[in-house]
Amino acid sequence: MRKYIKINNGILELVILRNGRLVLGEIKEGFATQQEIKTILKENDIVCGYIDNNIKLIENGQKAQIPLATDYLEYEPAEIEKHLANKINKNIALGILNNSTDNIFNFSHKIKKGEKLLTLNLMPELVIRYPDGNKKSIKKLDSEKLKKFSGENTIFNMNQKSVSAAIDGSFHYSIYAIAYVYPLLTLQSINYSHGEIKYKNALQIESNIQEESRVKIPSNLIVKGYISCAFIDTGGSVHCLKGIENQKKIESSKLKSGQNIYTNLIKNFDVWAGDSVIVKDKIDECRIECLNTIICPEIVNSEIRVGNKLYTKDIINSSRIYLGSSYVNNEHLNKFRNIHKQHKKKMNDLDNILNEEKTEMELIRSKLTMQIKKMRKTSLNNFNSDIVINRFFNRLINSLQKFNDNIKIYNETLKLIENEKNELIFLEQQSKSKQDTEIIICGRIEPGSAIYAPNQTLRINKTLKNISIKLDSVRGTLKINSL
């Protein structure tokens, strides 16, 4: 199949071969950057398997035909169903904005022993991924690997392919869909005199978390009063019934929740959430990063970085909204990517070392051969030659031993990199949202505010009312529609 596509100032010819498994490209006229070529390919349903080096060559001016994309082998992660997750959709979000849905704030994380937390609907498999995104299944992967969905205090049932609670307690899911249950501990209040709270529990605080407190727990935190000027890091959700405030503007005050944050008000706080931030009243002078959804009626003078959806009534007083997952920092994923990069570097170094050792051994071998030839020519048992041969031979034995040891390390690193790559695909897939990325404003957005997308910045000059702003994921631009 042949396609001619208009680019900035010319034409790109695409030839699709091997039933869509190989895509060749040639710039007939004009010029295109790597990003432009990828955008064009995406718009023409060639969404993966790009050969980056070749695309770079086109940017550098290569005019001849060149392979741009091809099929490849990929690990497809399992598809799972979370039974007890607090599902948020557009109706619920609008209900929260209009104060008609309240039960989401009363969501209890309690679970009884034996209750099912999640089920695996589709097993992970090895697939061939075609450039158009379609796949062909090759084989189902080992079900033993599915145990990773079972976190602390949960049981994995191999036959039912499900995870259930092993104790009574408080449950939560991580952003990578791993289920955890922790026993619930109730405390009256927390202040700085308690030091850093590091229990392996879910916590329920009957009154407030006071100034300069530090809480680091792997599960949920339920606070019946206020959280003020504290450092909070939780693996699960944070429910704060009254509000989260940093009146003294202490820099170390930070709220990091692995899942959702439910509260009335957030003021002057630095917040990171792995899933959603749901606020009943307003977000005021905050910096909020959220991987999935933010719901809040009023956003005042804040910096909001949202991965998927923002539902709001009013955006006022020079707020800055960054739309798209590229703006939200995912610390765990970044750390994992860096480790993976380090291991790849280690393998390159090992490769160089092995090549050097190989060259050295070849050199010794050639010297030895020469020495033996010399000995044969003279046909004498020369004492000096014996010493030289023995010396070379011993050197060769040592070098070979070292070489074999390094081969072992190379093999282990190669396996490690393969496993990491699979894990990385799983983590990326789980943290990626399948829905459209957009902002829904049911009220107004005032002049002075700005919305940032990867390839466009929208500065608001006049008040806009009842609009939705969608992110075009291919071009990285914004589209405004009225509601």
Added chain:
Amino acid sequence: MIFFIVERFLIIERESLTISKIVQLAEALTFTPTVHLNWNPSISKLKKEEVAAIFINIELKNIRIDEITKQFNISTGQSSSKKIPLFYLYTYENSENFKKAMQYHYTEKLQKPFKLENLYFLIEKYLELDFVRTENFEGKNKLRKLKDFSEEMKIWMQHLNQLIRQ
């Protein structure tokens, strides 16, 4: 379906544009390209099992087509797993070298300059292309070569040890 292949495209060519075209296509199809800028005696020492196809510029000086046809079982008809396709690369049809090369067995001839898609159609005709690129393809290939070298060295040293003892 085969996931991991170690076969190579043997390319004997001097012109960089032609080399880069064949190399790019070989890599996209998961073959390992091996390029010789001129005739090299080591070519005739290559194992038959490792070579998937041979591309040879018949206009190069001192090229030994006779040795290649002697060493490899050259395919002259449709695709066959036991035979290796030999593709002639040339610019002028009336040259002396061209006439000389025509005397030997060959699979197809391809006039330069050619389009990559034409090269693909030619390869597709004579090779089974049911391969898929794996992530660590290069790493695994390197590991296999290193292990081979280690094994070869071990055997050589055993022989040498016997010789020294004698």
